[in-house]
Amino acid sequence: MQTVLIVDDDASVLVSLGLVLKQAGYGTRTAKSPTDAMAVLKKERIDLVLQDMNFSRQTTGNEGMALLQEIKTTFPAIPVILITSWGSISLAVSGMQAGASDFITKPWTNEQIVQSVRTALKLASVDVPLKAFSREELDKQYDFSGVVGRDPKLLQLLQIIGRVSATDASVLITGESGTGKEVIADAIHRNSLRKNRPLVKVNLGSIPSTLFESELFGHVKGAFTDARADRKGRFEEAHTGTIFLDEIGDLDFSCQVKLLRVLQERTFEVVGSNKSRNVDVRVVSATNKNLMDMIAREEFREDLYYRLNLISVHLPALRERREDIPLLARHFLQMAAKTYRRDNMELSENALRWLQSRTFPGNIRELKHTIERAVIMSPGQVLQADDFNLANAIQPGTPSKDNLPEVGTMSLEDIEKAMILKAITHHAGNISKVAESLGMSRFALYRRLEKFGIRV
Numbered sequence: 054m055q056t057v058l059i060v061d062d063d064a065s066v067l068v069s070l071g072l073v074l075k076q077a078g079y080g081t082r083t084a085k086s087p088t089d090a091m092a093v094l095k096k097e098r099i100d101l102v103l104q105d106m107n108f109s110r111q112t113t114g115n116e117g118m119a120l121l122q123e124i125k126t127t128f129p130a131i132p133v134i135l136i137t138s139w140g141s142i143s144l145a146v147s148g149m150q151a152g153a154s155d156f157i158t159k160p161w162t163n164e165q166i167v168q169s170v171r172t173a174l175k176l177a178s179v180d181v182p183l184k185a186f187s188r189e190e191l192d193k194q195y196d197f198s199g200v201v202g203r204d205p206k207l208l209q210l211l212q213i214i215g216r217v218s219a220t221d222a223s224v225l226i227t228g229e230s231g232t233g234k235e236v237i238a239d240a241i242h243r244n245s246l247r248k249n250r251p252l253v254k255v256n257l258g259s260i261p262s263t264l265f266e267s268e269l270f271g272h273v274k275g276a277f278t279d280a281r282a283d284r285k286g287r288f289e290e291a292h293t294g295t296i297f298l299d300e301i302g303d304l305d306f307s308c309q310v311k312l313l314r315v316l317q318e319r320t321f322e323v324v325g326s327n328k329s330r331n332v333d334v335r336v337v338s339a340t341n342k343n344l345m346d347m348i349a350r351e352e353f354r355e356d357l358y359y360r361l362n363l364i365s366v367h368l369p370a371l372r373e374r375r376e377d378i379p380l381l382a383r384h385f386l387q388m389a390a391k392t393y394r395r396d397n398m399e400l401s402e403n404a405l406r407w408l409q410s411r412t413f414p415g416n417i418r419e420l421k422h423t424i425e426r427a428v429i430m431s432p433g434q435v436l437q438a439d440d441f442n443l444a445n446a447i448q449p450g451t452p453s454k455d456n457l458p459e460v461g462t463m464s465l466e467d468i469e470k471a472m473i474l475k476a477i478t479h480h481a482g483n484i485s486k487v488a489e490s491l492g493m494s495r496f497a498l499y500r501r502l503e504k505f506g507i508r509v
């Protein structure tokens with residue numbers, strides 16, 4: 054049985070917390086002061102400390118901080134959960150910086166206490182040094198289908214994900230756009246105990262702040278002019294499952310505090326009703342912004358940051374894992390070939406070299422689109438570096454208002470060839486249709502095919 058040491062100078066708190074934890078299956082010890090707490094820790098095997106921040110009459114939290122620091126120095130492996138009052142969030146933040154595993158604000162609910170203790174103990178049990186596992190070994194233990202790659206950085210990240218998925222710890226996923234943050238969020242849910250429950254994805258960047266509460270917490274009919282019927286919020290939809298908060302760095306300050314409340318108290322109010330609802334969700338969030346910088350500029354709340362990232366993982370940019378480009382490229386080629394009904398497509402050596410030499414600012418998403426475009430536009434079965442050059446040069450969104458490639462990047466002949474290739478793919482090699490769509494005779498088309506060395 055795991056044992057929790059509860060430290061508080063209020064005897065009634067010791068009794069009530071002791072009861073809650075006993076009912077949840079934990080052994081408990083109690084201490085009324087930091088001195089008593091250290092004495093117990095030195096004598097007995099304690100698996101977790103749950104401590105208040107204020108003792109005697111002091112309300113500064115200094116005594117609590119000193120105790121936390123002493124525990125972390127003497128027993129670094131023992132997780133510590135702090136109990137703070139709602140108003141002293143900055144204290145909780147300092148505590149997290151000093152190594153606390155989590156913080157609970159007063160007044161707490163029993164579920165909150167038990168969930169926090171359970172998560173911290175589980176995390177402590179998986180906090181063993183990472184080994185260099187191969188992809189095959191990881192696949193035997195976890196379900197990482199849909200996550201292509203075997204770069205050591207990715208494997209290490211998958212190992213962490215595998216271990217923490219089964220806990221209810223909040224996970225913050227960072228990384229540039231297109232590096233696969235959503236793919237990792239899916240993997241966390243799929244490997245968690247909540248896998249058969251809902252996974253609700255919310256793109257916070259696309260929700261105007263005026264609609265934030267109604268979108269996340271729902272509303273009752275008549276709550277505001279457009280509320281013609283009751284509507285469930287995203288948190289309610291995610292109840293007992295996982296909520297994925299994408300683009301968390303795009304949330305404005307006023308919404309951040311509303312989000313903090315629900316994450317902290319695990320309750321929310323539906324807009325237009327005054328009843329609180331309890332919610333049991335695992336929170337996974339993602340951003341391509343640097344939240345630490347945003348905190349320094351006072352654009353992101355530090356207390357929310359610590360709520361979101363009991364665990365944080367950073368996805369490497371594709372240019373930092375070039376070894377994975379061939380694997381990913383073949384994976385996307387297969388997908389595109391299936392979608393566009395192009396059997397037995399392959400990538401030539403020079404195409405792979407070309408792809409590996411790119412910087413891909415748009416990361417894996419850009420690689421995927423690059424392959425897709427080449428499949429659409431190239432008539433041959435084996436994709437060559439040239440096919441990518443052409444496909445890339447006339448991609449939509451090339452920085453030019455008229456959607457034409459930048460001047461100097463393509464000659465008129467290049468464009469002519471690319472357009473012919475595109476039309477051939479579009480009409481599945483039907484020469485009459487190709488000629489017609491390009492506004493030329495079949496004869497004129499054949500002459501150009503010969504000139505450009507295109508075989509149909």
Ligand SMILES: Nc1ncnc2c1ncn2[C@@H]1O[C@H](COP(=O)(O)OP(=O)(O)OP(=O)(O)O)[C@@H](O)[C@H]1O
Pocket residue numbers: 199200201202228229230231232233234235236237299339340341384417418421
């Ligand atoms: N490891 C991977 N294996 C296979 N496909 C991947 C992998 N990582 C990403 N992808 C694919 O790349 C595309 C972009 O991935 P995803 O949407 O997860 O990125 P993101 O980091 O969440 O992007 P954004 O920051 O723009 O939201 C998706 O089509 C996804 O399926």
